[in-house]
Amino acid sequence: MHPTSHRPRTPDLAPRFIQSSASEYIELFVGVGASRVRDIFKQAKEKAPCIVFIDEIDAIGRQRGAGMGGGNDEREQTLNQILTEMDGFEGNSGVIVVAATNRSDILDSALLRPGRFDRRVQVALPDVQGREEILKVHVKNKKLAENITLTDIAKRTAGFSGADLENLMNESAILTARRNKKAITMDEINDATDRVIAGLEGRSLTDNASKKLIAYHEAGHAIVGTLLPYHDPVNKVTLIPRGQAKGLTWFTPGEDQSLISAAMLKARIAGALGGRAAEQLVFGSGQVTTGAGGDLQQVERMARSMVTQFGMSEVGSIAIDDGGFMGPSYSEDLSKKIDEAIKHISDECYLNALTILMKNRECLDRVADELCELETMTGDRLKEIVAEYTEIPEKLAAV
Structure with a gap:
């Protein structure tokens, strides 16, 4: 028998993914948040390679020492535990931490230093190509008229975010149903665009x-x-x-x-x-x-x-x-x-x-x-x- 047949099977090295929200760590009882942080990182080490994603990290990652009485509260203990897990005495090789926030200006400086969150990615509003790709996601369950292309819609929606585009297509579908049409036309998209930008349509002036x-x-x-x-x-x-x-x-x-x-x-x-x-x-x-x-x-x-x-x-x-x-x-x-x-x-x-x-x-x-x-x-x-x-x-x- 060929010797290579006795080699052990190569393990699956695809990274695992653990998702959580920072607000889940905030509790009335002191120490609960820090305990949850330890549990998540324990799971991540066991499943390494693993990605830990923390959404809205500003809920626990605010600048320390800004509160009354020294600010030694549950939130700060939770933040200290995250800092320790990310760069403490024990190495967390194979664990990558990714976080999201729209308030990066209020984060604690220790979170942003090299070795922790040392790479920052600014997510700006999508360009015309990005809007077209986002629209492809939101029209999968919607029927468009034959003369409509997503490129045309993307060009007419400069400055729209992903949420705006989702809202636009949902409003277009609602208008299509109200008008008893079988497919979304440019009329519905134009009316929905006006509604997303400026609000509900009122009654025409009679004076x-x-x-x-x-x-x-x-x-x-x-x-x-x-x-x-x-x-x-x-x-x-x-x-x-x-x-x-x-x-x-x-x-x-x-x-x-x-x-x-x-x-x-x-x-x-x-x-x-x-x-x-x-x-x-x-x-x-x-x-x-x-x-x-x-x-x-x-x-x-x-x-x-x-x-x-x-x-x-x-x-x-x-x-x-x-x-x-x-x-x-x-x-x-x-x-x-x-x-x-x-x-x-x-x-x-x-x-x-x-x-x-x-x-x-x-x-x-x-x-x-x-x-x-x-x-x-x-x-x-x-x-x-x-x-x-x-x-x-x-x-x-x-x-």
């Missing part, structure tokens, strides 16, 4: 005066956004209320929103102020409404970030801490400069929006009239109308 005012407001957003080269392109304009909004103008952001230039931020501020500018231009300063309330809050946030976080103003290339709940920690003189810089950015962008609408008043009237009649306008139709009156600039990248 002609209010409808006309909102039409001019949304047309102002759309035209200013279309004619600014650094602004995101318009996807759709509608007068159908959703959530708290009486009308909405959707823009399609680019895939990469991690680097945004000052020109793009100012374009977005001007676009947000386009609605108020249209109201003032058409109805006069005395007839402007509260419809721009949300727009003005958005403008203030963007302008303040430009001044205090990104160094995009006369205040200087500095990042200023707002002090959190303790209030600002900078001088009154600097506070005055910040307020003046924010107002300057807002006034400059508002004047830009008003100038654009004054030069294109006929186009503004045309878009508002069609909105009053049809209530919804696509971005392609908007560009067709605007192109009849003026040249549309090519959209430029953020950087």
